[in-house]
Amino acid sequence: MLLAAEAATANAVVTTTTGAVGIAWLIPVLPALGFLAVLVAQRWLRARAAYLAIAAAAGAFLLSAAVAREVIGAPATYVRPLPDWIEVGALSVGFDLLVDQLTVVMLLVVTGVGLLVHVYSVGYMLEDRGFARFFAYLNLFLASMLVLVLGSNLLTLFLGWELVGLSSYLLIGFWFEKRAYATAAKKAFITNRVGDVSFMVAMFLAFATVGTLDLLELNAAAPGLSAGVATALVLLLLGGAAAKSAQIPLYVWLPDAMAGPTPVSALIHAATMVTAGVYLTVRTSPVLTASIDAMEVIAWIGVLTALLAAVIAVRQDDIKKVLAYSTVSQLGYMFLAVGVGAFREGVFHLVTHAFFKGLLFLAAGSVMHALHDETDLWRMGGLRRAMPVTFATSAVAWLAISGVPPFAGFFSKDQILTEAYKHGYGAIYLLGLAGAILTAFYMTRWFVLVFLGPARHRDGVHPHESPASMAVPLVVLGLLSAGGGLLNPVHEGPLYRFLGPAVAPIGELGYVPVGPLEEPALIGISIVAVTFGLGLAWWLYGRRDLTAGRVVEPVRGTLADLAERRFLVDEAYAAVFVGGGGAVARGLARFDGRVIDGLVRGAGATAVVVGRVARRAQSGRVRGYVAVTVVGLALLLLLALWTVR
């Protein structure tokens, strides 16, 4: 019955060059042109660069809306043929676009949040000497991300994937004069490169077994894959996704990425780019369903990341670092969702997370703006009256991410946990629930420390509300965070049904529920859990006098200290890869100089002796070279004579 319903809603594949889909290639091209124009003419444009960049983003958004309208009106998988990119031997890859329901959701999130962040940045970056360059990079990011979500094959997806990585590198290192920031940028790029190797090998394997990199062809061929190949393929794709979406063991770059300007953290490192891994796994969901074992690995990676990052977030004292670990944690929920077969629920959480986490970062930027770039949570507080818009919108986002009904995050997170339960993953469900408690806890701590109680900021700081260009995006995202649940207020709601044809059916995976509980009961459990986390934090931080600062931190003990030091993972990685790898490289360099080149020098010693004798017969450098030439010629002449004989 369920299967029949799903089959009936499967998309037809429509190749088209007309309508909104026909000009969908403009969606990435507009911001790409914006990037080039601003980059080349930044000296001349100065502040006007922002208008150009915003116009490009707005154009991309409007076109995306037009494409959305077309797909909603006539649901199908549209393919827009475009010229070839790489065609060599057996490999043939074009720039064709793939537009279906999943594409539409991603397009709207990316261009929508992207546009808001562009507008916000006008106020935020106004004083910066790199103002125009910043907008150029934002446009580059937007173009790259749109290539990623529009590409119809793994290789054009990878093109976007790498270019968002480049944009991320450029923007994390935007203030490159600071060594730590430049290092963070490089760390992000290199960590992602490790994931890229996995992604590339996934493509090699797909090509070697299926003979194509085309997403539709690959997905169509997925049911015929052997179990071993399917499992390998999914795990390799996961390797790529785990880097881009900051999952264990490759999450370490994302917290450092907070070195970038805060609008960048909101757009790239919370709302959009870091969800690319989730997009990749959902996009290839038919391949995933060919290996339920590999899917379970995804689910475990997701839930463990969600928990680990949530624990770390509890004891971070930097306004952005809390949000960064929170992002890692929330991305973990999306992977959990994908792993337990809840593809659509994962995408729903991706959307609501883009709203409330984008908002939280923009609000953090607003606070930092008001407090002269203060980032220490213990030097904030008392901002409720001074910054009413930032305060109110942040409150909405705080409740949304904590999972308080009826805000957006409540719906999306609960639907994920429900699916984990319904699909028989009991342990994952419980760990996910524990993560939800922690989420409510650390976000409440964050909110209290930032906004409530008496002011703890440094002398001479007079907080003020941010300008309209920053406030308006906050309000828009606030409304979306509050009402985003309406996209899918019941489990099989509008968004769920809309996305149906774009993801793999899971009816045949044989999921059996953990127990007899139905969704209302599970929701009840969730609400109790969230209330507990939120209430505990309120009790610990909300009622306490925090004016003494960090010394009154109530969460203490060995585990808490380890959490504050991020469980020393960064130190361990540094020891192994920087220390160990560096030692190997230095050893090889010595080997190269002494052994390999030494052998050559030994062999050449005779020649050198001969050379000395030859040099004695000559005087003057140039004549020496001429002599070499003459000797060479003579040799050839001899050779000719010999052969003539």
Add this chain to the structure above:
Amino acid sequence: MGPLTLTVLLPLVGAVLLGLAPGARDRDVRAVGLIVSLATFASSVWVLVGFDRGEAGLQQAESFTWIPSVGARVAFAVDGVSLALILLTTFLVPIVLVASWDSVKDRLAAYTAAFLILEALVIGVFAATDLLLFYVLFEFSLVPMYLIIGIWGGAERRRAARKFFLYTLLGGLVMLVAILYLQTRTGTFDYIAIRDGLALDPTVQGWLFAAFLLAFAVKVPLFPVHTWLPDAHTEAPTGGSVFLAGVLLKMGTFGLLRYALPLFPDATVAAAPWLLGVSVVGILYGAAVALVQTDIKRLVAYSSVSHMGFVVLGTFALDRTATAAAVVQMVNHGLSTGALFLLIGFLYERRHTRRIADFGGLARQVPVMAGLWLLVSLSSLALPGLNGFVGEFPILLGTFGVNRAAGVLAAFGAVLAALYLLWAYQRMFHGPLERDEDRATPDLTRRELAVMTPLVLLIVLIGLVPGPLFDLVGPSVDRVLAEVALAVAP
């Protein structure tokens, strides 16, 4: 005389012109060099215009009597592979000459003449269809390069020049013996006659293959016969480094594809797995050693060892995708590494140091140079959208289909490339602008920008629209592979 012979001779005419007027002013020398090299480029484009892409074999053949008694002729022809490399050569020479206008203060006429002679020899190497002619040109190309390093190079130039000369000369001598053996068996040096008319038993093939391989492996250079390259690069003047990395190394990989594969197919197939292994080691080894270099030129030299490893990997994958991409990657490496050496040269002229630690925070001071440096680095580390990727990815993809371990291990070269290039970039261009020397470093001049522009445009263009390049080399590569397969099959 057709355009192909004209392309070989034009630079020689320029060199003779410069030799006839020993007292010429630098301005006139520059003009002659530029005009002649541009005319040569135009002539090679003329070859391209007349090139029949439907024909996979050698075409536009021209042949002149040389040593009739042994069947040696001055014979030229091109296929897609050699034409691509000839175009790369003629494209790079004007760039190299203009880039050297200010940096070479001493004997500019001789320097320019040396480059033009070198250009003629190298074009001849790519176009020759007579084995003796090929050998003579292959070895004689050492002489002008030896002079360029030895006269206009850095402090240790003489030692580096001697090492370069002896190393590569000795590699070539073994090949000469093999070529002579082929002549005694066939009575001719004609490439096509030997290729199509000679059936050698596998043991003999093995020896001859080894002889050719040694000559070409040194030239590439393939691990472990690569140690002449870092010294030569470090001491060569900017133009020498650009031309060495851009073109001379390709004579090795070109030789493998043109001679080692079709002449000795059984030996090729037998040796291929070993060479895949050596290539992978070279890719990772070169990258690891590049990582800890303190001299930016040595770093890029070792990166060449790594990147040329990709080319050899693709060549011996003996796969239509990988091998064609290997040829494309020869061109890409020439453009990317050439551009990188140019930028290093520009910086060296300003600061007279190559030590990475002597720079810092330059991006604020010289934003244009920094931007181009980053772009070229990204091209070199094979970022999709730039030229390096469209070569490297199909090489890996094709290799994986033949040998999974080789494909996977080589892919890790991409991580290391990002590491050494971005780390070097970070140390030189990021961080605070503190030193007085850094604060006083001027950005690129118009001339330097003009020199970089064609390279940068090609880097982006090939990255997004590689089709024409693949179409040019594809049929010729397919033909070579078909010959190998045909010879081995029965």
